[in-house]
Every structure is written in C-alpha cells, then in structure tokens.
Amino acid sequence: MSSYRAVQVVKLTKDFRAATRIVSVPELPTAGPDSIVVKNRFLGINSTDVNLTNGMYHDKLPFLAGVEGAGLVTEVGSNVTTVKVGDAVMYQTLGAYADYVQVPVSAAIKIPELSKNALPVAVGGVSASICLECLGEMKSNETVLVTAAAGGTGQFVVQLAKLAGNHVIGTTSSDEKVEALTKLGCDRVINYNKENVGDVLKKEYPNGVDIVFESIGGDMFRAAVDNIAVRGRIIKIGFISRKILMKSASIRGLFMYHFEEHIREHTERLLKLISEGTLKPGVDPTTYKKFESIPNAIDRMFARENVGKLIVELE
Helix, strand or coil, X not given: CCCEEEEEECCCCCCHHHHEEEEEECCCCCCCCCEEEEEEEEEECCCHHHHHHCCCXXXXXXXXXXXXXXXXXXXXXXXXXCCCCCCEEEEECCCCCECEEEEEHHHEEECCCCCCCCHHHHHHHHXXXXXXXXXXXXXXXXXXXXXXXXXXXXXXXXXXXXXXXXXXXXXXXXXXXXXXXXHHCCCEEEECCCCCHHHHHHHHCCCCEEEEEECCCCHHHXXXXXXXXXXXXXXXXXXXXXXXXXXXXXXXXXCHHHHHHHHHHHHHHHHHHHHCCCCCCCXXXXXXXXXXXXXXXXXXXXXXXXXXXXXXXXX
C-alpha cells in the first residue's frame, strides 16, 4: 500500500462539512528520528475539530483535520526506545484524521490493548483531570458543578470529583442523560430543559458551589457566576464578571499546551483507574465508521445528543 486516505481542510470555516474533503495521499508518512508512524483504528471527535477547520491552529491551506487517534505502531524513528512496531498507542497531534499519521513519540502513550475505551482519556479525561487538579485545586468535601456533564469530558469530571469525596451537581438536557448521570454518581442532576439551573442552585445550595466546570456559556455561565461560593473557582472551557471580584473567586481557562508536562502522568493515572474498574471510560454507544461519518459525529456533539465520547472506527 503506497497511498492512504485522509481528511483534508480546504476552506477555513466552522462548518466541518464545508471545510473538508476526503483525499488520497500518494505516499505513506515516514518516521523521523524522534517520531513514530501509527496506523489509525479509532479517531476521537472533539470540539477542537471545528477550531482547527476555522484556522485557529493553521491558516495556510490545505492541511489535515483531526487531533486525536489510537492505533498500531508501524514504524519507529532511530531515537525511539519507548515503543516498538506492533504496540498499541493513543496520541494527540494535529492532522490525526488519516489512515496513517506521523506522531512525535512524546505525544504518544502506549496502551495495554487497542480498544476504543482508552481513547476518551486522551483529550477528555486528561482535560478533566488537569482542570480539577491544577486549575480547580480540588479538595474533598466540596460542592462541584459540572455543566454538560454527560459529554466526553463532563463524565470524567463527575467521576473524578466523586472519587475525591465531593458532592457533584451535573447539568444536562434530557431525562435519558439524567438517568445516565445518576448511575455515574451525580448527587444532583438538573435537566435544564425542565428546571432553571440558577433557581435550583439558589434554593438547594445557598452557600454556593466551590468549583464549576463550565463549557456551555451564556445563561449557564451566568448561573455559575451568580452561585459561586466565596473563594470558589470557575474553570471555563472553550470572559470576567464583576461578581467574581466581589466574591474573591476566580475564573481559570485551559489551553492544554501550557500543561504538556502533566499530560503523561494524568493519562497513565486515568488508564490505571479504568483498568481497575474504578473509572468508566464513557464511550457514546452510537456507531460511526470511516471518514465519511465524521461530520455526522460532529453534528451529534454540537447538538448535545451524545452521552460520552464520540469515536469513529476506521476498520
């Protein structure tokens, strides 16, 4: 096989369908001294995908889409000693939506077996873990509010906050997701299509919430600000209010590349918790196969219909 398929960005727009096309690349990538080549089996869907197609990371067209995948190593560079040909790895790197990808070995994590259950850790799990530990400075016996709690990252936030001994409130959009989050361990789940989040927080949590993991914005963000506890921490994923100042609270954002030195440690910790059965990986049950299904998976994510991490299978 001398050629392979990939998803190429040909237009800068947040409309993934309009931005991309599937192309045939004539030559397989080769490994540099400090890199490996991975044959992808699973691709992870992320909100970052549309930031990429909109030109946040590249503005010179064309370039390849995607940031996350998992597969088998087919070639290793001369300086690589941590993985070998045939090993299963997951990784984060730009241009992941391809049959074959050259990956810096520093961005690859060896996994026990090639399974879709490992992939949610790469972006969602690590983001949740770093946010709670490094930004939220999470302790025990705190009240933690998680918006979009049934999503790929939100599910990890819920579980990690519970494992640390905290009271967890999750917001979501349907009764199906309420049930899923209750099973996951949420102490209080708010279906924001049936209950007003701000009213519930004011009535049931008069002292406010200590940590907010906020990824929706708009009214949800305002409800979080209105109900943050004194010295509370709002972790904003994906802007500052006077109310924050009056409570000596803080808003903290995450740009993952500022925390690169923490990624491997948090990844390995999460994989261990999953292997022990302590942590559920939270994969959305909907099946997506091949590159052609990626736009549909992205649509499902932005429609907030997913329960867990969206993954595309290539084989």
